Amino acid sequence: MTVNLELNGRRVAWDCADGETLKELLRRKGVVSVRDGCDGEGACGLCAVILDRKLVNSCIILAAQAEGSSVVTVEHFSKDRKLSIVQRALVDAACVQCGYCTPAVVLAIHELLGRSNAPSDVEIRDALSGTLCRCTGYEQFYAAVRIASMRLTDPAYSEAAAPEFRPDLRHVGKDRDKIDAFTLVRGEKAFVEDRVDADACHLKLLCSPHAHAWIRSIDTKAALAMPGVIAVFTHENCPDKVYTTAGQGFPEPSPHDQRMFSRKVRHVGDRVAAVLAETARQAEAACKAVRVEYEVLKPVLSIAEARADGAPVVHSGEVRYVSGEPPEGTGVAGDGRDDPVVYQFPLHADPHRNLAASVSSGIGDVERGFAEADVVIERTYRGNRVQCTPLEPHVVYAKVDGGRLVLHASTQVPWHVRRIVSRAIGIPENKVRVIKERVGGGFGAKQDIVVEDMAGYVAWTTGRGVYFRYDREQEFVSSRTRHVMEITVRLGAKKDGRLTAIFMKLDADTGPYGQHCLTVPMNAISKSLPLLLCDNARFEVKSYYTNLSPAGAYQGYGAPKGSFALQTALAELAAELGMDQLELIEKNRVRSGARIEILKSLGEGREGIAVTLGECGLGEMLERGRKAFAWGSKPVSDDPDWKIGHGAVIIQQGSGLPGLDAANAEIRLLADGTLLLLSGGADLGTGLDTVTAKAAAEILGLEMADVTVISGDTDVTPFDKGAYASSGTYFSGNAAVKAAEDLKRKVLAAAAAVLGEPEADLSIAPRGIVKGKMGEVTLAKLAHMSTQGEYHDDLTGFGTFKTDHAAFPYGAHFVEAAVNVRSGDVKLRRYHAYQDCGTPINPALALGQIYGGVLKAVGHSLYEEMIYDANGRCVNARFLDYKIPTIFEVPEDFTVEFVPVEDEVGPFGGKSVSEISLNGAAPAIAIAIHDACGAWMREWPFTPERILRAMGKLR
């Protein structure tokens, strides 16, 4: 049929199928701003359009239903590449992070302002109610609407999006436009899905319906004979090698235990077969035609089941060690049927008993410490499985170009993708190019090579362009989740509150494969224990294989669960001692000049080093929170059903992996005096490219517009470890600093020769002018001379950053929660985050990182949990039943304040900012709930049902 629309003021008549949705039609016709985060469930709002002046989700409207209608997409507001009043306001308020939801937000606000030119907060919340955003925490959207609204009458209106820092610097510590914001706010091509060639084929997966089973036989003949089918892949025709999907430095501290397709499936959703066909529907149909006979095995569905005597064995193949010896008493001989498990070095594992990795260590004499204590408490905390839920799911476009494999990837780790894919396929790295596109949310899930190995192999073997995108259910069950952890904390203290001993026992569920199986649980310890000064501390960590969804990296990398356990236990100890919670924290917390001995036992795969801390901002943070919350005098609700409580915690993170990782950048001075910065860093929406651009502009006396950043392209940019472990600003940012300083040295040397003045007399002044005592020369002139072969060589700087220095950001989070003691409902009345990220390089963007991190953690604490049935099938693998926060779940008073303590190694004194933000919500909310209603919440999420059970109101 033909559908007639007025699209962005232009009449169009387009053919469509009866069942084609408006979203599908618009995308097919090249309207790329219409995104998709929920596969047509109507739950995410990213496909929003304004249809006949109303904001609607185009995924649940048939194109035919729109006949004769007016349709407005964000392209309407991006004419001539200018920005509308709303687009500009979103950039000014630092609301553009990954940008995947941004076009929908633009439309929602335009539609709102069309109805109400000075909207209230209630109206703003209502207008944005249908748009899911996982990055921003929504808080800054209110400012964006206010700015846009004010500019309706006063076009010159402006307001500061954040406080400024470092008055001695021109760009650093000041708000500047995020350098990819314009592209994203205009809804232009930026993501993997926008790079797919018209003749690309589609790859679809046949997923396992069983949690644990052997594939007895698999018959692909019928599928291969179906229309449009090009190839079918199974364990019978894929490379016979195992690898890890963890995007970590090599050799990885994760077992190589995953084959592209295995003859054994280990979780519901595991790979059974993949079909490449000319259309997505053909590939889906052919998947259904693959005949599989399974030998179903009893699954392992919990940590308790995994460690039980006689438990089913998730990995029964041979266990090999590339270096080192197997732990004594562990079995290594395989059953001759399953794939091998290969450890690069020992992780104290015993896979045939489902133990993927373990570690234990500590300082002092814990038993003596407990014996000396006046009070000893022991509590167990459980954090359930949560999903990263990037709104752009895992996606890749793979093709062969010039005899090489090219991967357009949505990844946090382009170089690890290159290495792992090349080894999985069996081709050298010089035959693989990875181009990191804009990433529509990563949050750790895209630190793993979840789709690139298979798509790369299929493209390499067939020569066809291969588009492979997880649907939302696959994203839930087959990408990466936060490990389930059960953490027992034992604390001993004197009557005055001084800790005498700490013991943490942590059991984790890594799922069917061991990516990050040791490092994530270890981080739960290494980012919580060092917050407390105690001479006697010990930990035991064990990570078990199960047949549930794969676990992996997720923002915070284990730290949120460790923080939940230890900080809540500390509060429980305070209650036991009859002490104020903050007083107990104050007595034991890390402070300026403290020697952190526990770090000796917390090395990342090597001997750790005790550190003497420089300045620590925790004291000021606690003081600010104490004052803002009038600590000790909580409000009383007018409604007897609602009880109000306060909670506070201290938190920390790291800034990259000292001694393990490295980052590089190259910077080229172009002939007109502008810069091309080639950064290895992988900006996944956080603003890392803006950090590196600022470094270059700051050091070379230029404006931000003078710097173009190309990042994360393995052919073009130099190596970078990737975006994980809170390393972006610290490592990639510092590499850019070093590259700019290298170029500056060369520029000054060249200018000295041109001007005939000593280098010591020269400096670079805005805008790109080298000034001496007698003369001056522009960067453009110097660059032009280099291209003409005059005086000096090409002006290019190179920077490498690696360090053994550990930089810790700290934070204190305060919560005021109201608990309805009849219903168990919880309202977050106030959430204050006081955080130190050193110098905030982009203050408003850093605020956004914190708001977003906190709100994710609020979701984990109150709503989110993957739920499995008795057969290991996740029963809520969709946004309809896995609830992530919307704008309605934002705390009523949501405040972030910086308490900067500059780091001597960090770029301009900067440290990491994002991941730490997730470490406070769970314990702070749990403590506030207890303060309100007397119930200790030891399992997250703290659903009303769990709260009522903890209160004894529900059995």
Added chain:
Amino acid sequence: MVTKFLKPRDAAEALSMLASVKGAVPLAGGTFLLSSQFRDEPMTVVSVAGILPSGVSRTGNTVEIGAGATFQDIIDSPDAPAVLRKACLGMADRNIRNRATAAGNAAAGKSCASLPPVFLTAEASFEFAGGNAPLPAESWLASPSGLITRIKLVFDPERLYGYERWSRTACDVSVLTAAASWRLSGGVVKDLRIACGGLSSHPRRFPELESLFEGKPLPKRSDIEAAVSPFLSPIDDVRGSAAFKRLRASILVADAIMNAEAQP
């Protein structure tokens, strides 16, 4: 998955199409029918948008809602009573409210649908295309059939009306809903109507609860909760255990009764 889209000129033709194509279903806003949960089911749809009335009006005590009125249309209408607007606002996602229709919400056949509990406590009746006799909402919800054109509700100025819902997050689907209407006469509760969603296969009135309080002085909230709880039989599912839902629904019923207000 929609395999055939039919666009009738009027309600009569829509009825004819629905009758002549086996399995054909009427399509209004589509927020339920077109969601991906039906992606694998071949479907013929008959588009009724634009051919059914969509206005909201009030004549005396009677509020008339066109079957094609969206949730947002109802919220925006000055003729919509507050309790009805509250029920519509329970669907917190504006994008959905801009498409989801009043009749579609009833016709989707969902146990936890937002609006039917209000319909049931406001003496709602459904009118149909093709001249079929109007039916009380309660009868129709128990055995749906026919193409709804209008919903008529009666809001007696002597009565008080309340509505409550529970969902996990604001934009979640309603997990449990409760509506109540009653009047106070001689110090006792009279003509109490209680309707709930999420507790049975479809939203329905609960006469067994109504009779607990009929003709008696208004009890305390906690007494209502305790009294109704044994009569509620929700199921365990991903949204909550039966025990929790029973407790939560008891609270909703108590609040719907106690928070009820006149609808001027």
